[in-house]
Amino acid sequence: MSAQGAAAPGAEQPRGGVRTALAGLTTRGRSFLAAGIAAGVCAFVLGQSELLRVGLLLAVLPPVCAVVLLRTRYRVTASRRLSPGRVPAGAESRVHLRMDNVSRLPTGLLMLQDRVPYVLGPRPRFVLDRVEAGGRREVSYRVRSDLRGRYPLGPLQLRLSDPFGMCELTRSFSSYDTLTVVPRVEPLPTVRLSGKGSGYGEGRQRSLALAGEDDVIPRGYRYGDDLRRVHWRSTARYGELMVRREEQPQRSRCTVLLDTRASAYRAAGPGSAFEWAVSATASIVVHMLERGFSVRLLTDTGSTVPGEGGDGFAASGQETAEAAGLMLDTLAVLDHSEGTELSRAYAVLRTGGEGLLIALLGALDEEQAAVAARMRHRGGAALAFVLDPEAWTRAGAGSGDGAGLRLLREAGWTVLPVPPGAELTELWRRTERLPGAPEPASVPGTGFAGGSAQRAYGAGSFGSASAPGTGAARATGAGTDSGAGPSGAADAGGAQGGSGTGRDGSRGTGLRGRR
Secondary structure (H helix, E strand, O other): OEEEOOOOEOEEOOOOOHHHHHHOEOHHHHHHHHHHHHHHHHHHHHOOHHHHHHHHHHHHHHHHHHHHHHHOOOEEEEEEEEEOOEEEOOOEEEEEEEEEEOOOOOOOEEEEEEOOOHHHOOOOEEEEOOOOOOOEEEEEEEEEOOOOEEEEEOOEEEEEEOOOOOEEEEEEEOOOEEEEEEOOOOOOOOOOOOOOOOOOOOOOOOOOOOOOHHHOOEEEOOOOOOHHHEOHHHHHHHOOOEEEOOOOOOOOEEEEEEOOEHHHOOOOOOOOHHHHHHHHHHHHHHHHHHOOOEEEEEEOOOOEEOOOOOOOOEOOHHHHHHHHHHHHHHHHOOOOEOOOOOHHHHHHHHHHOOOEEEEEEOOOOHHHHHHHHOOOOOOOOEEEEEEOHHHHHHOOOOOOOOHHHHHHHHOOOEEEEEOOOOOHHHHHHOOOOOOOOOOOOOOOOOEEEOOEEEOOEOOOOEOEEOOOOOOOOOEEOOOOOOOOOOOOOOOOHHHHOOOEEOOOOOEEOOOOOOO
16 A cells, blocks of 8 residues: 655555554454464364364464455555634634545545644544545544644544454554644724834935926935836936935834743733733734734844844735734744843844834833833833733732832833733723823923924024923023014914014024014
């Protein structure tokens, strides 16, 4: 018999020949063999030739069946198909098995047995009565796991049996498949999130005013530039190849930080705090990708997904599904880390932490809370889901506001404690209108009117702005002359190089006064 699997042809042939065949005798075959030997001994003692014939028949039949079964040459191919190959935890996947008899002879009784891990359920077995020459049989079974991970399926085993049931031989195919069980993803509502990072392109501006041929801003040709971007008029003017500078639209960035420290969590299993954090991370990553963010997944070990190639953020558009699949596959096999600090993740964010930051953190002492507080990029929003392992262990309410949480809030984080069994959807709704970076008490060159900043320039230096108001503000600048400025809700006289006084008494001075 020869067999092949989905990936490689050929089956694992047992070694030992007749010895292997005799080892495959069933209980019936062994009973027949023992009865034949006993009958032969009795016939020799009693001198009964008829009993000796019966004993020989009983003793010879099992070995003959084993040799015939060993010499049988079936040509059978097998294939396996998973539908689907990636499922969330708790969902079912169907495994389809297909057997093809490619020989000219029909097969006898066949039994299929597929090897599956115990967490996916019992080992499936199927009995195929007879497969005609060139025939095909298809069977299927379902697998399900509440634990995320990657589980091998196979190799498929084919058990042959003779018509009398005296002997059974097993052949194994060489191919196997892998079922990926990813964390469960919950659909999240759309909320207003702030925190935009820099775009990508040749500069930090959103556009370069390419309104016409006269507005083209060329640059020198670089190796790898598309020749269709060559601007021939500028090339003739400068005497070298010049290309049109193109700017890609700015995209918002989001970093999702997952704390995997073993010391930050307790217990294990589908209902543990760590599994909740992993599932929440998967939901947030998929949600942000669907909203058009450039997303990267970061762990406390400093590793990022996608890897170090490019800018470290996953693209969007037609690559959104691919990026989401890559991150979900990573989360499927993610386990606790042996580290006890968040310093590696802080080092990654320090060099490229612009944009929205969403962190899922375990237990935080004051030292690690201080490290996490410094992760927030100036001018960006930061959201933290903090899980108290003690509360999850005893299924209590938890402290809710410790010293670590206060440090995060003082640093400008939006902190959401996660109680046991919390619904991510409800917590996500509470993130509506995340506060951005709090403006300092004095920011050079800005003044506030109705909550929006206005820039007031003085003599070679910027003015200083007071706290924002509802309709009036104060802006001052260093100047020499003064004059009465126009009245209004908010008047910064230094904006035109002069000084002005508004209805509310706000005053600004500049280089020259209004005449």
